[in-house]
Amino acid sequence: MKRKLSFLFLSALTIPFLMVSCSDDKEEQEVKPAADLVVDNSSVTLLQGDEITVGITSGNGDYYVKPFDESVATATVNGNKVTIKATENSELEENNRTETTVLVIDGRKKVARIQVQVAKLWNLTVDTPEEGFDLFIGEKRLIKILTGNGDYQISVPEGADKYLEVGELSGQTFPVTAKFETETDHPIEITITDKKDKTVVIPIVVNIVDLTLKSNEAVFAEPDAESQYIAIEKGNGGYTFTYQVEDGEPTVEATIVEASEDENLITLKPKARGDVKVIVTDQKGSEEVIAVKVNPYEIKLEGNATSLSLNGFEVSKEISISRGNGEYKLAELTDDNLKYLESATIDENGKLAVKAKWMGTTALTITDAAGQKMELPVTVNAVSSRLEHDRYLHIDIKKYAESLQGAWVKSVDKLTFEVIFYPTSSRSLQSFIGLEGVFLLRCESGKDTNLRFELATKKISADNDPRFRSKQIMGSDRQNNGKWYHVAIVYDGSQAKAKDAYTMYINGVKEELTPAGNYADAEPNHTLNLTDIGGTDHALLIGRSGENWRYGYCKVYQARMWKTVRTETEIKRDLCKLFTKEEANENQDLVGYWVLSKGIGETEKFENWGSGGEDLDGYVYRQAFGNEERSFEKSTLPATYNGSKSRFEPVECPHSY
Structure with a gap:
């Protein structure tokens, strides 16, 4: 016995877009790259007098429509939805059908085309083989109704929801997701019927497969790098993850990278530097291994400084290491360092302190616990x-x-x-x-x-x-x-x-x-x-x-x-x-x-x-x-102004003018 699942002929879900409401907004928008104009249905079939709604899923606002031949179909737009209506008594060709195109245009002159086919009666066809198709557990497939007569109803056998999940119809497309394996000689049959009682049956088999990944490795530039994604090409759902560091026992504790899965897409999020094997296991025990390497942090100074300047030969300066891998060390000062610097040290908190000695440029070498190295140019500038x-x-x-x-x-x-x-x-x-x-x-x-x-x-x-x-x-x-x-x-x-x-x-x-x-x-x-x-x-x-x-x-x-x-x-x-x-x-x-x-x-x-x-x-x-005592005893006043302005300023080498 079959149970019918009825679906309204709904428009596809659309992404809402803010419409341009004033000239200032338009000017601001003009400086940004224009988005492509995309609709969720680029080809629709209608009976004379019927209508369908197509959603705009990407664009730049200020939409308008232009039908090529309104004797075949008309179109209107409201927000992000385009409504196309087949003309009631359009003149059909010998095959009892005709067609036209509707252009959708936005404020940035981007264009999308919708092919509109109109007939007195359509055969019901879909974009799947007559013999049906196979899915693996967790796989999602979109089924598109190519031609038909509207008011589509989709039905599945009683108890089929154990094996398949059938999603809502959006325009002429609906998703099917595999949940559990079927017997090879007993496929699940999905039946589609339109308002003219045209029918098509799609057999679907859910198989047990060997787990296959799109890639089996991932390398991250540093622990704070963006997540990476690996697609599951085949699998059996119910995915779990364990982690193995070097020759240790696999564990569920994610210390170097954390893995998760959603709709057959594995997300790898780095957490700490190191190498780890991520073992992916599906509910049928099939396994794949992803070799992950998370590189250590580059050593970075506060403000992303790549060099250090000191203005004057007795100036001291401190700067903190804002990013790195701990246990920071400064290489032993060379003769060249000591020519320009009185001293240079790094404390346990990663703060670099430098005191100038002479005008010129030298380079300090900083290392950390991960063996990262930073060559830091230090310049002592002449000032007046x-x-x-x-x-x-x-x-x-x-x-x-x-x-x-x-x-x-x-x-x-x-x-x-x-x-x-x-x-x-x-x-x-x-x-x-x-x-x-x-x-x-x-x-x-x-x-x-x-x-x-x-x-x-x-x-x-x-x-x-x-x-x-x-x-x-x-x-x-x-x-x-x-x-x-x-x-x-x-x-x-x-x-x-x-x-x-x-x-x-x-x-x-x-x-x-x-x-x-x-x-x-x-x-x-x-x-x-x-x-x-x-x-x-x-x-x-x-x-x-x-x-x-x-x-x-x-x-x-x-x-x-x-x-x-x-x-x-x-x-x-x-x-x-x-x-x-x-x-x-x-x-x-x-x-x-x-x-x-x-x-x-x-x-x-x-x-x-x-x-x-x-x-x-x-x-x-x-x-x-003025009335101050005209005394010229040595002053102990510092060579600074009474305020924040420094008395020391940059120098230029004079030349002939």
Whole structure:
């Protein structure tokens, strides 16, 4: 005896889509790739006067329809559903049928075609062989009614639900899923009947099969990788999973990967690094093995940083390892590492701490418990210090002169000062490096913009106070033409005329100087006493001259003091060179060498690396203003602003402009 299962002629389930409701939404949508327009039935059969609903399962909204021949069929669209109606008295061809096409179009001009066939009477046909077909347990197959007369009813024998599950009819398609094996010579017969009493019978046999998988291996890049999927090509349902690590006993505990199954699709979700065999067993005892490898995490730093930068040679920095496999170790520091880094360590929590030592780039090697390795470039960047109106460097050259090695400064016939700096503003007589009333680089006086560099020297006589000015105008932030400069001023006491005794080089090029008075051809001082300093602060100064108000608005990177006449070739060659402490200390001519690139806020002094030693260290002094006591005692204030803004900023190598 048979039991009938009746199904309404329902439209296919559709995926709801948001319709475009305003021009802003459309503009936003236009930037996204258009989805393909897909319908759940691309070929339908109708009797004259009947109608059918086709669902839009994918598209871009704003749908409209266009029938090719409305004498055969008309169409309307409502939301995601297209209703097609066969014309009642359409003219049929000799075979008592006709056909047309309905186009479905969306707002992105994507198109789907639905073939519509109309007849007075259809034979009932399906897309399965007359002899039926076989299924394995758990297999799902869609059966499509190719032609028929609507109002379809599907029936199965009494008790068939033990072996098969028959799903709802959607349009002209319905699913069948195998549940339990049948006897080979007793297939389950599914009967389909339409409203014209046309009938078709589909025999189905559910077989026991050997378990077969689409693939028997899976490799994951890391434990947090996306799940992977393996299809069951044949099987008997009721799937269970056990896991075997190396030669151990299989267990149900999923430690490395977790497996699950749904509709003959196995999902593998990684959990931890390692290799494991996933044993798949169906309810009939058939087995397959999936070899799974989950690679360890790559070592990653917080923020996905792939390199580390420290701005200044005394800066420390910490960064945590955000991803890896634990037990992090830092390879033993190499000679190259120790050239640029004072120290580098990793603690038990995976925090890397690095302290800079010298400007340049080196690479650290980090490893973990899984043998993963990360090569981390670490760069110590050169920075400059903003001195400006509130700080300057005080170098006690008088103290140095009292030492045995410094006695020479009381009678000097050769001297070169160099400074790499960036003027940040412009102001009359602001000073950059030198000795007030002896030998000094500053700006000209009398105005606050379009200033020229000026080399000021010791008076030749009561009437002659030599000053030589550059032709180049000094750029600055204030004038929106700021530049990095390397300026060298040179004194050669052996020359016969003042214009030859004093020379200026800007960015390695000798500058044509203009005297500010009538002393170019006068005989110069043939020696200078560097302790005979004018003004109120009797010292060698960087970022100021002897008078309190002659401070310089500038960022300073390097300053040098040589007891030789440096040539244009030498100056150009060493323009941006960063001498090491050892190189500077061993060079007897390089007496003073100050690199303002520490990068740390609590800076009280910049050590002299030149051969003159610590007596020429540059101390950070505070400018005295207004009613403040005009005292020039050494300040212990750090070289930072009173706020969050750092005083240390990036450096560029000057060049010829």
